[in-house]
Amino acid sequence: MYLHVQQLIHDIAQDEPDPAAANALQEGLGGQFGEMRTMMQYLFQSMNFRGDPRSKPYKDLMQGIGTEEISHVELIGTTIARLTDGSPRYQGKQTDPLDAPGGGGATPLASALTEGNIHHYLVGAQGALPVDSAGNPWSGSYVYNSGNLVLDLLYNLMLESTGRLQKCRLYEMTSNKTARSTISYLIVRDQAHENAYARALETLGVDWKKTLPIPKTNAERFPEVAALVEQGLQSVNYTFDLTGASEASKILRGPSPSNDGTELSVPRQAPEGGEPTTVAPPRFEEYAPGADPELLDLIAATAELEAAEVENTFEAVSKG
């Protein structure tokens, strides 16, 4: 069972919208080595996990990282939505609830024909899509779950390494700060997951010696990445387990397989989290107004707007 907290797992830096960068980031969301895939792969591996009951720490490891990946889907999806939002820079008559694009021959969405993925403006309303940067929809055929523990771990290591490789290439494609802040965070977390799977393989017999990290990059010189590495975030993992049942920390200890001098650790159940999730502004040129004022008044007139008292099954202190 899963619960949600109305906070992003990490803050997103503010910058101008940039539909081409948004399209590139789709690879990290809906691409073959993106966050939807890692999320689904680890959730399936956890559900289908087999072994001696003493193998539970390996299942918990996959379950914990899989849960983190759902939050990464949320983070990169929100980032893409911000990069597309308002990118056509249409400044029409926003006092008119249903706007008037085209009325005077205007083409407020004209930029969709030439920049990024036209579906961001035509199928969605300036939001993220479950596709890759070439427009291919995400496919269930991406998920790997052979059921053999060593093979699944080996694949996961390769998957995280490839995800990080692609994100390093993405960093080199755009200097947009909104894009780079999320790319950089995911580079460091992919490294943490790569370390986790590499460590799990060490417990099963492999000696990586100097091989890791794979690939060797210069990402630690990217300023945003450097700041996170400074905090040691590449060696920290979380259980994302609400009731303390995870045994993943039995594996996630000892010197980092990436030979950076740090020790792996599981200091907390979850990171403190970043900014709250929010409602994006209406985009009238997309006919995406949410509930318009008249409808909101209607709600007020027909229902008491005070939320009912909801009893907590699981207690939590809000971090928002």
Next chain:
Amino acid sequence: MYLHVQQLIHDIAQDEPDPAAANALQEGLGGQFGEMRTMMQYLFQSMNFRGDPRSKPYKDLMQGIGTEEISHVELIGTTIARLTDGSPRYQGKQTDPLDAPGGGGATPLASALTEGNIHHYLVGAQGALPVDSAGNPWSGSYVYNSGNLVLDLLYNLMLESTGRLQKCRLYEMTSNKTARSTISYLIVRDQAHENAYARALETLGVDWKKTLPIPKTNAERFPEVAALVEQGLQSVNYTFDLTGASEASKILRGPSPSNDGTELSVPRQAPEGGEPTTVAPPRFEEYAPGADPELLDLIAATAELEAAEVENTFEAVSKG
């Protein structure tokens, strides 16, 4: 940000394995109207949500149901894994850590050629797959998120109704108790979600009169469904929100649009949950042993097996 609890959202009844039923249930997991789709659709709709800030209850409604759907993926995935587990009924030399199928000409996996989906035994190790009951991989093209609130809600109502229709048909295809317990639970929860989206559309102006539920079925006469309807589970929704920020309960109140005499309510953050998630037994004929004893001894020899103390970011009292 998401957290996990090591409990299924509902118990699964015990019965014999049944690969044909397992294959049928794949429609409810990886089909066009299955749980992976509802989950992804609502998570994308939440991430990309637009509107006046006062529209937040609608976003929270989608976010809450979307979070519940992740737990449904876990529930139906685990159900499928149990229905495939051991279904070839191979009872080989389990004292031998790597077994000996085929050694004497045996074909322990022969039933995979004629029952259900051969991929359950060939690509996976008797576990769930991200495909539908005809073997088609799940596709990102299923996700609908127009960005127009009324349209998205209308689609969601249709989606839940279709999901329930298919599950009623599934109930009629198999009498296996493991399959039926999960099917029945999902019929009732789909009804609850249908009610939620119908209610949201009522606040925006539709009067459903006698139209709901869509479709009208006789599911309430299925014994497992009847027991859950008796508890009113078709009119209850949850926020699945850990820190109390959700405003969904502003909408989820008033008489059920399905005209069954109940009131919609949000009594708790989350259901108490069912049985704990567990590690499935090894299947040597699949070469799916998890960490074998030798490897587990290796772990014991090289690391202290006591889990490190993990600090809680969010407090919770285990319900397990």
Next chain:
Amino acid sequence: MYLHVQQLIHDIAQDEPDPAAANALQEGLGGQFGEMRTMMQYLFQSMNFRGDPRSKPYKDLMQGIGTEEISHVELIGTTIARLTDGSPRYQGKQTDPLDAPGGGGATPLASALTEGNIHHYLVGAQGALPVDSAGNPWSGSYVYNSGNLVLDLLYNLMLESTGRLQKCRLYEMTSNKTARSTISYLIVRDQAHENAYARALETLGVDWKKTLPIPKTNAERFPEVAALVEQGLQSVNYTFDLTGASEASKILRGPSPSNDGTELSVPRQAPEGGEPTTVAPPRFEEYAPGADPELLDLIAATAELEAAEVENTFEAVSKG
């Protein structure tokens, strides 16, 4: 612009339902060489047709056959619907408008797990689907339209020949009379289209000599086929053009390229057509009741049921 007549293009023989035969026939509907593909290919070729204005007979040829293929989609789709209808042979309490399958543990749709394509019973309600006999959805990538007239005609000849080859194989897979009556009709019409495209290529320079028909089969010995060949239906084409503008008959004349001693001809605008299209009976176990009696009464109460007088744009004498 297109118009419809509420008659099938050919009668369908009556026989028992047969879900396995229904699944096989899907190849002829939604397969790579089935009727949806021929229909779409010729409609695209007509829309995109280029050439000297004197090339119009070639466009009209494609347009006419393309229009016939829509009627073939209707014919084979209806055939499949009849082959799946009632095939689970469930004879439940049909006096009860919403029936009671499962109430007593019954599994009226159990046969869907083992025969044909489960989607016929789970996704549809015992009706045809836009997929092939292996369950793959029809794809736009099947359509061939190079824009070069000779190449397009050559492809069309190969396409009709392959369609006929597959239908001859289908004939050998089932002795169900419902299936065979439609298969046989389509074998003969594919032959007529093959002749039409071969003749068009003759006007552009090819001498087929003894090559046609491709493939050479023994289909003319199948009794249902023999009866249609006796009528010369393999050498007849139609314009399906309502206002007499088609020039296809300029090409469709002369000795048949298949060397069967007949002359090609275009005797009529359209065949007289077969049985009327009808409404299939409700299937309560599929929750597919159409408008139930209560709803039909509701219609009667709120609206005059006499149809308004509709003025004819195009006059026609009903053949129904």
Next chain:
Amino acid sequence: MYLHVQQLIHDIAQDEPDPAAANALQEGLGGQFGEMRTMMQYLFQSMNFRGDPRSKPYKDLMQGIGTEEISHVELIGTTIARLTDGSPRYQGKQTDPLDAPGGGGATPLASALTEGNIHHYLVGAQGALPVDSAGNPWSGSYVYNSGNLVLDLLYNLMLESTGRLQKCRLYEMTSNKTARSTISYLIVRDQAHENAYARALETLGVDWKKTLPIPKTNAERFPEVAALVEQGLQSVNYTFDLTGASEASKILRGPSPSNDGTELSVPRQAPEGGEPTTVAPPRFEEYAPGADPELLDLIAATAELEAAEVENTFEAVSKG
């Protein structure tokens, strides 16, 4: 059975070719909510229709709109073909039947590398393709036909609404008059279909009150749309039934569910139709010459070019 008339269902305004607009319009042809999908969905729903015989008006409604959608495929396909035709603006030696691009180093198709979809010039010969605006081929998995009447109608309403939403966005992407004339016509016809399905749901019990149209847009202020709304085209439906057997007009009456003060009606069998379909000019740089003069002479030499007299099965007075 279907017949064709050699007229477009509506005229297309003349303007410059525009490959980027052509690519955008592909969404309306081969996209998930485009005309190929509505056409196929309604044809399948009609073929598979179930119910009490008195439910026939609902089947006839779907059949009639489905038939209109074939004409819409023809209209938007032709529009795309015109928008791509000559767009590379190559003005080579057209006196030479096989032209000479590249002979002097020229690259007459160079613009295909940077504008729109390269397949318009490389796979097709400046014509429409069965793909969406992101290049994805049309898929049979788009078709929805649950077999439950209320659900199918609800889906169809949502489908028409989404189609109209996307076309309003398309209008805002381009000011090309060729593109806008077809977009505007389809906006109004989608509205008419939305009204038809909403009305059908009213007869089954829903009261839409002020909810329709969904979405609320400002399209009626687009000049081309305004002209058509002025004629009331958003409240008119046709049977497209040649022999007067359709009962759809039993449903299509009464005040418009969109609250615009009009009454729904079925005044005629079919619209009078627009300009005749025509043969597009050859494009030598695509090696798309149609039958070249030499071949046309060959035809003249070997066959009498007077069309044979074709007997009419169905009488019609040409509107061409």
Next chain:
Amino acid sequence: MYLHVQQLIHDIAQDEPDPAAANALQEGLGGQFGEMRTMMQYLFQSMNFRGDPRSKPYKDLMQGIGTEEISHVELIGTTIARLTDGSPRYQGKQTDPLDAPGGGGATPLASALTEGNIHHYLVGAQGALPVDSAGNPWSGSYVYNSGNLVLDLLYNLMLESTGRLQKCRLYEMTSNKTARSTISYLIVRDQAHENAYARALETLGVDWKKTLPIPKTNAERFPEVAALVEQGLQSVNYTFDLTGASEASKILRGPSPSNDGTELSVPRQAPEGGEPTTVAPPRFEEYAPGADPELLDLIAATAELEAAEVENTFEAVSKG
């Protein structure tokens, strides 16, 4: 540049046709971890290889294994063709060149409706298809080629290991000797390739210690596998390089990473090869007669049938 030898790379044992086994083997041909994929992946990795010129041995390693995989495609494809050939066991009037199935109501292809993949009999003529065992067509999205050498090698190791895992499962699904002889050969060759990639990673720094082989299986107890392991075939690789330019043998030496006490070696350019490739018998019920006698006579009449003398670019002594 590639050349062909008209011999299979290994003999295929004789046994009865078996369409269900044929379908299972499709996973090894057209599945995500089958021979078409390994072949394409290594050919792309070779074409796109980057590095210091001294990295050539790694490219040559991939090129050599990639070339071997083309021969594996040929081997497993031929095996599937034999397993489907004649499996309907139709013994009709074979003296008649075009046969007479169906003439007397016979359904010689009836078994296609219930066993294996119907496409083997309907789309192909009892031959192999480029699809997996669930009927999904092979996809270019399977190919992995990140361009980072260590990642590509790691992926290749995982790919070979998964291929071998699936083939061990296939061995347990059927006792058909035709199927098992090819499965067993490929198990051993996959092991050889796994060793090759593991060894390449050793040269780049990994110490596998006791981890390999992955997965650990009991395949060496399968009699057919045991016979090949006895010959040491799991430790032998070939260059498949005709002119001696490959440097792969610089890597492929030293103790086997699988710890079986053997040394890796490259003793020969290519194996001696097995039986000659042959022409399969006609199948009249598939209308797959090849050139019929009349046509063959025609050839004899119009052309001298003695082959022209073909000069050798590359000399070779036939092993056939």
Next chain:
Amino acid sequence: MYLHVQQLIHDIAQDEPDPAAANALQEGLGGQFGEMRTMMQYLFQSMNFRGDPRSKPYKDLMQGIGTEEISHVELIGTTIARLTDGSPRYQGKQTDPLDAPGGGGATPLASALTEGNIHHYLVGAQGALPVDSAGNPWSGSYVYNSGNLVLDLLYNLMLESTGRLQKCRLYEMTSNKTARSTISYLIVRDQAHENAYARALETLGVDWKKTLPIPKTNAERFPEVAALVEQGLQSVNYTFDLTGASEASKILRGPSPSNDGTELSVPRQAPEGGEPTTVAPPRFEEYAPGADPELLDLIAATAELEAAEVENTFEAVSKG
């Protein structure tokens, strides 16, 4: 069984990198009518070939052309790799083995956002991909193999003709010499294959008269094509058969069906071949360094770098 020679089948002219041209050429590699498809189609047709043993020349014809197509995959793949290599024109600190893009805010891969296919830079490392020019992955559903000899030959003729048509259009899209040298070579080889299949159909009865070549183009006026036609390469075929077992030359003789005055012939086993295949330079901005110097030193330190002596199974005189 297949062998490889480390030479391209034809030289590639040198010119600047050009990512848009590279993307266009993907159609010729991974498109529906590209080299991967011809290769796979002919290999499947050869493996599955049926007929009287005297039909062997037809099988050998398909096998020989299929083998040549593997070399074409290699040629066009290498061409694309060269067209993408270095195209971002990043000239960073190449003395640093792991480079420093982004360190100073640089975006060395920025051009990937706007030119060609972003996957060339993000998923691959400036190399060829198994996709078409619109980014669709290659699909097994492209392969046609009906098993009927005449139909398969007719399809192959149409396939080669369409391949040539698309390559003529590609020639008109770019003046890049690297691209044009490979396009031109493939135009001429497609013509040779078209002639081969047309000739095979002649032996089976068709008289093409003046129809061929299909399509008629002006390609012979392209200078690079003219030079190859001058050598008669459009009328020459090869067996690519190492041991002289092919009987294809029984068919490949007589006047060219394309009526250009030449005679078809099979003068040699294989062409002499072009430049050697090579290792492309590292691209640090892609993290595609191959084995870095440190790793190469490691190899040198732990293994003797002299290649072992490899015995030849098949003798050959190197042409390198």
